[in-house]
Amino acid sequence: xxxxxxxxxxxxxDLLLYFIKRDELDVFDIPIAxxxxxxxxxxxxxxxxxxxxxxxxxxxxxLLINIKARMLLPKQEVDEEGEPIDPRRELVERLxxxxxxxxxxxxxxxxxxxxxxxxxRGHASAEARKWESEAEISYDATVFDLISSLKRVLTEAxxxxxxxxxxxxxxxxxxxxxxxxxxxxxxxxxxxxxxKGRSRAFIVTTFLSILELARQQRxxxxxxxxxxxxxxxxxxxxxxxxxxxxxRSPLTNxx
Amino acid sequence: MASIHELLERGLQRVAEALVFAADxxxxxxxxxxxxxxxxxxxxxxxxxxxxxxxxxxxAYEETERSFRIEPWADGYRMATVSSVAPFLKCYFNRERExxxxxxxxxxxxxIAYRQPVTKPEVDFVRGVDSGYAVNKLLEKGMIxxxxxxxxxxxxxLYGTTExxxxxxxxxxxxxxxxxxxxxxxLNDPAxxxxxxxxxxxxxEEGFGDFTAGGAADDAQST
Numbered sequence: 001x002x003x004x005x006x007x008x009x010x011x012x013x014d015l016l017l018y019f020i021k022r023d024e025l026d027v028f029d030i031p032i033a034x035x036x037x038x039x040x041x042x043x044x045x046x047x048x049x050x051x052x053x054x055x056x057x058x059x060x061x062x063l064l065i066n067i068k069a070r071m072l073l074p075k076q077e078v079d080e081e082g083e084p085i086d087p088r089r090e091l092v093e094r095l096x097x098x099x100x101x102x103x104x105x106x107x108x109x110x111x112x113x114x115x116x117x118x119x120x121r122g123h124a125s126a127e128a129r130k131w132e133s134e135a136e137i138s139y140d141a142t143v144f145d146l147i148s149s150l151k152r153v154l155t156e157a158x159x160x161x162x163x164x165x166x167x168x169x170x171x172x173x174x175x176x177x178x179x180x181x182x183x184x185x186x187x188x189x190x191x192x193x194x195x196k197g198r199s200r201a202f203i204v205t206t207f208l209s210i211l212e213l214a215r216q217q218r219x220x221x222x223x224x225x226x227x228x229x230x231x232x233x234x235x236x237x238x239x240x241x242x243x244x245x246x247x248r249s250p251l252t253n254x255x
Numbered sequence: 256m257a258s259i260h261e262l263l264e265r266g267l268q269r270v271a272e273a274l275v276f277a278a279d280x281x282x283x284x285x286x287x288x289x290x291x292x293x294x295x296x297x298x299x300x301x302x303x304x305x306x307x308x309x310x311x312x313x314x315a316y317e318e319t320e321r322s323f324r325i326e327p328w329a330d331g332y333r334m335a336t337v338s339s340v341a342p343f344l345k346c347y348f349n350r351e352r353e354x355x356x357x358x359x360x361x362x363x364x365x366x367i368a369y370r371q372p373v374t375k376p377e378v379d380f381v382r383g384v385d386s387g388y389a390v391n392k393l394l395e396k397g398m399i400x401x402x403x404x405x406x407x408x409x410x411x412x413l414y415g416t417t418e419x420x421x422x423x424x425x426x427x428x429x430x431x432x433x434x435x436x437x438x439x440x441x442l443n444d445p446a447x448x449x450x451x452x453x454x455x456x457x458x459x460e461e462g463f464g465d466f467t468a469g470g471a472a473d474d475a476q477s478t
């Protein structure tokens with residue numbers, strides 16, 4: 001599993017805090033309308049790169065819009081004691097609570113830092129074990145790191161892998177044409193003979209097109225007796241097109 | 256000649272030192288006293304006697320400028336080198352000990368440490384993001400563990416920190432976690448501008464308990 005983080009905004013609350021700090025906004029008087037718009041803009045970018053976490057951001061975006069709408073209402077909401085309720089209150093409380101734990105998290109970073117100066121017995125082996133499973137999380141990558149490493153891998157990748165594949169683009173439609181033309185000429189052909197020396201892609205696509213033609217009743221498939229490795233394709237007169245059939249080349253027998 | 260009491264005391268010191276020296280994990284005071292009484296046949300020393308023995312050892316280390324001390328981590332005793340020799344050990348182990356936990360893991364761990372026992376939905380709510388990945392990583396690392404089930408709807412699992420967490424962060428117990436700052440205190444921090452702090456004080460003076468009271472008047476100005 002991977003996560004992409006854009007700059008320092010890990011979660012929706014981080015993003016809000018970023019706006020608040022950047023614009024030196026009053027936590028108690030957040031200009032919701034402005035923030036909501038900016039927020040949505042960011043979510044649009046996020047949708048492009050990290051669909052996984054966009055849900056969390058959408059929830060917050062919806063909350064912001066909800067608050068924005070409630071603030072536009074002419075009639076003020078009041079609590080059971082008749083005191084006016086600021087629609088932003090819950091959001092502010094959440095933000096402040098989050099700030100507390102962000103701080104707590106920095107306490108832990110300090111503790112960890114201090115502890116890292118102290119070495120204990122059994123340190124080396126325990127460390128090594130931990131580091132084996134560590135690689136994934138200790139690397140804080142941004143989306144740009146990921147993209148550039150992808151780019152590098154792609155450019156470094158050998159042009160021709162060991163199983164050099166020249167991509168043969170066959171479509172079922174093309175192969176239907178091919179088979180129909182062949183049958184119009186030959187009337188009756190062996191699948192194995194027709195496919196001899198062809199690529200796998202060609203064979204597979206042709207096979208699929210034959211099934212499709214059979215479904216459309218535009219050819220007959222005859223299984224050879226005593227030989228399950230091959231089958232015969234026979235020309236079938238298109239039911240609605242008599243003239244066309246007569247115009248075709250005379251029947252040539254296959255050996 | 257040393258009194259019998261002194262001899263016993265020194266015996267306890269030696270046992271404590273030997274056990275803490277040889278152990279890979281913190282040694283609990285009760286483990287030390289149990290071992291001591293089982294082998295010597297003496298009465299079990301109390302935890303505070305063990306504590307005193309360890310304190311004497313540390314004084315001795317200090318006086319003789321030893322490069323290690325016995326630390327009371329995770330409710331046990333652990334021998335650890337002093338910070339001043341850290342550069343040599345880092346060199347010997349051939350790397351800097353980098354910050355181990357990513358930011359999201361640290362944040363999740365902080366919430367669990369301070370609010371435990373806590374359910375994942377509560378952690379998600381505080382962080383505003385799904386913390387499933389972080390919680391699983393912390394479980395994997397042994398920093399947290401399932402400590403029960405909440406009685407609320409769906410009986411979600413409750414998480415708490417482990418002794419390993421305490422040891423890794425050099426804490427004797429959860430009481431030793433730095434206090435969470437109160438919101439007022441945080442707002443007084445220079446990181447938040449003065450106006451906000453003033454606003455808060457103003458509201459308190461006016462007797463508003465809620466920090467969002469008076470929002471209606473402010474709305475008009477801000478929009």
